[in-house]
Each structure stands twice: as structure tokens, then as C-alpha cells.
Amino acid sequence: MDASALDGLLADLHASAPGGLEVRRDGACTLLQAAPADLPVVMRLLREQAGLNYLANLTAVDRGESFEVVYHLFRIPADGAQVVVKCRVPRAEPRLPSVVALYPTADWQEREVYDLMGVIFDGHPNLVRVLLPDDFVGHPLRKDFKVTAT
Amino acid sequence: MVLASPPADDGASALQRMLGDNVITTTLEKMWNWARSWSFWPLSYGCNCCPIEMMAAGGARFDIARFGYEVFRAVPRQADLLVVAGPITLKMAPVVKRVYEQMPSPKWVLAMGNCATSGGPFRDGYSILPGADSLFKVDIYVPGCPPRPEALFHGLLELKRRVERGEY
Numbered sequence A: 001m002d003a004s005a006l007d008g009l010l011a012d013l014h015a016s017a018p019g020g021l022e023v024r025r026d027g028a029c030t031l032l033q034a035a036p037a038d039l040p041v042v043m044r045l046l047r048e049q050a051g052l053n054y055l056a057n058l059t060a061v062d063r064g065e066s067f068e069v070v071y072h073l074f075r076i077p078a079d080g081a082q083v084v085v086k087c088r089v090p091r092a093e094p095r096l097p098s099v100v101a102l103y104p105t106a107d108w109q110e111r112e113v114y115d116l117m118g119v120i121f122d123g124h125p126n127l128v129r130v131l132l133p134d135d136f137v138g139h140p141l142r143k144d145f146k147v148t149a150t
Numbered sequence B: 001m002v003l004a005s006p007p008a009d010d011g012a013s014a015l016q017r018m019l020g021d022n023v024i025t026t027t028l029e030k031m032w033n034w035a036r037s038w039s040f041w042p043l044s045y046g047c048n049c050c051p052i053e054m055m056a057a058g059g060a061r062f063d064i065a066r067f068g069y070e071v072f073r074a075v076p077r078q079a080d081l082l083v084v085a086g087p088i089t090l091k092m093a094p095v096v097k098r099v100y101e102q103m104p105s106p107k108w109v110l111a112m113g114n115c116a117t118s119g120g121p122f123r124d125g126y127s128i129l130p131g132a133d134s135l136f137k138v139d140i141y142v143p144g145c146p147p148r149p150e151a152l153f154h155g156l157l158e159l160k161r162r163v164e165r166g167e168y
Ligand code: SF4
Pocket: B047, B048, B049, B050, B051, B085, B086, B087, B112, B113, B114, B115, B116, B120, B121, B144, B145, B146, B147
């Protein structure tokens, strides 16, 4: 998104994110690192005030001590604006508020992250496995997952 | 036309000699097997890469209809040959098994490609079965990643030979 539109919002974002907000710019892409507790309010501001109405991608990375959940936000109709929100949750307690109420496209993607990485999204309407069978044990995209013979 | 020659000294061949070329004698089972072997009705299962070769086999260039095997079914009740063309995921496994069980007998299974044969490049993954034969009996294995349509035909004709002889 053009820098000035987001700059106007940054003060609001900082004010509404007591957990601290790290902002980085990389060309057309703006990257926000938010604390888990601040995620809902940050996402709501981005949707309602910056007009980023489309969550195209939601994924997670295993960082060892923590999991990093990544959200890619765009506008429809597309105008090149792109904001990436990242949120780290501790491995021992991988819980994060769900954004399904805000972005319906998050539904299956949060299920996928739950299925493969084991992050629990509080408030998700139906957090069950989506790719693997329901009786599968473990979360295979975690780096410490070991395959047992099938 | 004589469908299959019976042993030289049984009554049937004496009868055949008597009747000459005007009347055919055979058994019902041989008739059935002859007809089955020239008209498999395949049920296709696939992911995306092996099935492309299977579709090519059905197209005009390779023309599976030359052998009478072009009636691809999307319904297990109407099929007698399950072509497994691709990996079977753990989640899909119960579904494939059920589809197999819904096919009327006699039925055959052809494993097309390395995935269906052994799990292929995904064998060590966390979500793939190491081959279709961990679910049901497989009659013909066609290796390759993917096998060419000619290889599929080779497998089908091998199956044809067996079915014609009643070896199943
Ligand atoms: S054997 Fe190769 S071409 Fe066939 S389904 Fe597996 S990966 Fe695809």
C-alpha cells in the first residue's frame, strides 16, 4: 500500500497494540510484527481503516522456541497493496486468537495450520484437521516430528 | 472361430471335429472371460500426473478404444477394473477401499506408476500409503513416473491375457 495511507494508521496501530508493534518496509510490502494478544485489534484496524479486505494466505513457521504465524493481506480490487502480519506464539503454549470472524478465508487456513503445525486458534468455529485423517497423531510440519512407518 | 482349444483327447474336441467350422463349442466361463478381457470398464483414481498419461491414453493419438477399454466410469458399480494412478493418502485410503468394495466381482486392480506401486517419491512422507497393495490385491503393476500410455496398454494387455485364461 502507499506509504502515506499506512503512516496515517501507524499511530493508531501503535496505540492499540500495547504488546509492541515492530514495523518494517520492504519495497511495496509492509511487515508488522505484533504480539499475540494484539492480533485481533491490529487485524481489525487493517481491515476497516486500511481497507485490506482480503486475507490471501495464512501460514506458520517453526522457529524452534516459538511458532510464527504469518498473515498476507491484500485489497480487492487489487492495487498492489500488501501487508504482512507476523505473530509469534511460544511452542509450549501455541495459542492465538482466530481471525475467522474478520476474514472468512482464514477458516480452512487456520485449520491447516492447526493440522500441520499444531497452533490452536481460539474462537475458531470448527478447529478440526483438514488434510490429515482425524485420528492422525502429531503435527508433521513441526521440525521435531518423526515419521513412523505407515 | 474357436475361442480356446481344449485338450486334444477330450470329448469336446471330438465333438468339435464332428461339427466342423459351423458350430462353436466352448464353456460359458470361457465365453465370459473372453468378453471381459476385451471390454474392461476402468474406474479411474488419480492425483494429477499419472492421470494425465491415462487421459492421453484415452485420446485420439494413443486411442485406448482400439482395445475396447475406453469406457471410463466414474461409478464403482459400473466398473470392473480399478486403475490406481497416483499416491493414496492416509485420508483418502478408506474412501478408495470402499470404492473398491463397491465394485462388482470379478474385478481387477491395475497400479499405474511408482506411487501406486510403492509410494514413489512420497514413500517416506507422513501421509502416503506405501503402495495400493497395502489396501487390496493388485493384479498388474505398471512402473514409471509417469508410465507412458504404451506402458499402460502393455499392462492392460497383460491383464487381458490373464483374464482370458481365467487366471485371476
Ligand atoms: S508415479 Fe510419478 S507421475 Fe505417477 S502419480 Fe506418482 S509422482 Fe505422479
